Every structure is written in structure tokens, then in C-alpha cells.
Amino acid sequence: MNRLYHFPLSPFSRKVRLSLAEKRIEVELIEERYWEQDNDFLRRNPAGQIPVLRLGNKLMSESAAICEYLEEVQPSPPLMPRDADGRFEVRRLVGWFDDKFHVECTQKLLGERVFRKVMGTGYPDSTNVKAGSKAMRFHLDYMAHLLEKRRWLAGNELSLADFAAAAQLSCLDYISDVDWNRSEVVKDWYAKIKSRPAFRSLLADQVSGFRPPSHYANLDF
The missing domain is CATH 3.40.30.10 (Glutaredoxin)
Structure with a gap:
């Protein structure tokens, strides 16, 4: 198993x-x-x-x-490009979202709003929450910059970079901490990836004590 x-x-x-x-x-x-x-x-x-x-x-x-x-x-369907330049760009963006985005946004927003309560480590630190919200605007603008020139984040094909980004953003969307009105191109990208069959189990997730917003599982958000 x-x-x-x-x-x-x-x-x-x-x-x-x-x-x-x-x-x-x-x-x-x-x-x-x-x-x-x-x-x-x-x-x-x-x-x-x-x-x-x-x-x-x-x-x-x-x-x-x-x-x-x-x-x-399991190389099919592929999530990494065949060419070295393409693989570099995917790995660069995976690192961006796993490291920079996670530290600047996810840890500060999800960490304060959810994990402090779940882990029993106290109350949210408003300074961290404000810093996370400010950083989120920067990251959404950077994603918009990429998506204005590409169909997906790392190029014209879906890749692991898109999953790395969607994994972070979907956690924050669960607690309504993503301003989808900031960028139409980012919202359209998320709608595309959210509609994939691979995303279904994430939309069914429930965390005790925290109810997702109504738009969380709505494919037409």
C-alpha cells in the first residue's frame, strides 16, 4: 500500500x-x-x-x-521540461515558492492564523500577519509579470513550478488570505489549475476548527 x-x-x-x-x-x-x-x-x-x-x-x-x-x-505526464534551460526555470521557481514565498507569506499568514492555534503556541502576531499580507502583494505581482509572457509560470506547459505555487496559494486561500482581484491573469491561472482533476482532493480538505470560505471549492470563483 x-x-x-x-x-x-x-x-x-x-x-x-x-x-x-x-x-x-x-x-x-x-x-x-x-x-x-x-x-x-x-x-x-x-x-x-x-x-x-x-x-x-x-x-x-x-x-x-x-x-x-x-x-x-513516472515521466508521463511530464512535469519537467526536456531541455536544460526549461528544467532550470522550473527548479528556480520551485525554489522561489518553497523558500521565499513560504517564508515571507505562508509562514506569516497561515502560521499565525492557523498553526498557532492548532499547535497551541499562543495568539497570532499581528506584525507577522501585516508583513505576510504586504509580501503577498509583491508575490502576486511577480506571478502576474511571469504570466503576462507565458501560459504557465515556467513556460507554455504545466510544470512542477505551477504545483509548487498552487500548493502555497491554496493553503492561504483556505483562510481567505489571497486577494484574487489584484491580478486577473493570476486569478485565471489559478482557475485553470484548480479545475484539474489532480486538485479535487485538496478542495475536499477540512481542518478542524477552521472552515474554508465558500469560494474555496468553487471552480468558478
Whole structure:
């Protein structure tokens, strides 16, 4: 049995879930409260991080490494370009969203509004929330800049870069922290990716104590 140990509002888990679903690799989803540092989970990944993918007899961690592994063992449909320049651009943008966007936006907004309550670490820090909202405007403008010249973020074909970005944004959309009116081209991009069959399980996610807005699962938002 293939299994993915994940948390519903983990963008890194979501990126792997999107890759698995796009490649039609079926997995059982096991929700993991990774911050509790359960001994069984630490045996799967001593780093104590999610996602962790059990694929056959293999246990794999680190979302970027997992996604590239999936690309190598299941190359169709492709999520990486064939040419070196194209692969570089995808990896650059995956790094942008996994690192810069996550630190500047997701950690500050989702971390304060959701994970502080879920983990029992206190109340939201308004300074972080304001900083995250300000950074979000910059990132949405950067995405608009890319999408004005390309059909998808890294080029004219859907790629892992789009899934990395959508994974982060979908978590923030769950708590209504994305201003979709800021850019029509970004909103259109998200509508396209949100309509893909691979996205369906994300739209069904529920986190106890937090109800998503009505537009979250609406394909015509």
C-alpha cells in the first residue's frame, strides 16, 4: 500500500499530492500531526518533517526530492521540461515558492492564523500577519509579470513550478488570505489549475476548527 503522511494545510504535502494525482499514482493519505514528534513518525523521518511518502518498500522525505523522483519513475505526464534551460526555470521557481514565498507569506499568514492555534503556541502576531499580507502583494505581482509572457509560470506547459505555487496559494486561500482581484491573469491561472482533476482532493480538505470560505471549492470563483 502506497501511503503519504501529510497534513492538509502543509503546502509541501500538497505539492506532492498534486504530483501524485497528476501522474495517477494512488496513495492512502495519513494525516500526521508532525509537531507532536511521535516516535513512529520519527522512525519514518528522523527530521520530523512532512511529507513522507511510502512507495512500495521505499520511504521518502523532502518534497522537492520526492517530486523529482516521481518524475523519473513516472515521466508521463511530464512535469519537467526536456531541455536544460526549461528544467532550470522550473527548479528556480520551485525554489522561489518553497523558500521565499513560504517564508515571507505562508509562514506569516497561515502560521499565525492557523498553526498557532492548532499547535497551541499562543495568539497570532499581528506584525507577522501585516508583513505576510504586504509580501503577498509583491508575490502576486511577480506571478502576474511571469504570466503576462507565458501560459504557465515556467513556460507554455504545466510544470512542477505551477504545483509548487498552487500548493502555497491554496493553503492561504483556505483562510481567505489571497486577494484574487489584484491580478486577473493570476486569478485565471489559478482557475485553470484548480479545475484539474489532480486538485479535487485538496478542495475536499477540512481542518478542524477552521472552515474554508465558500469560494474555496468553487471552480468558478
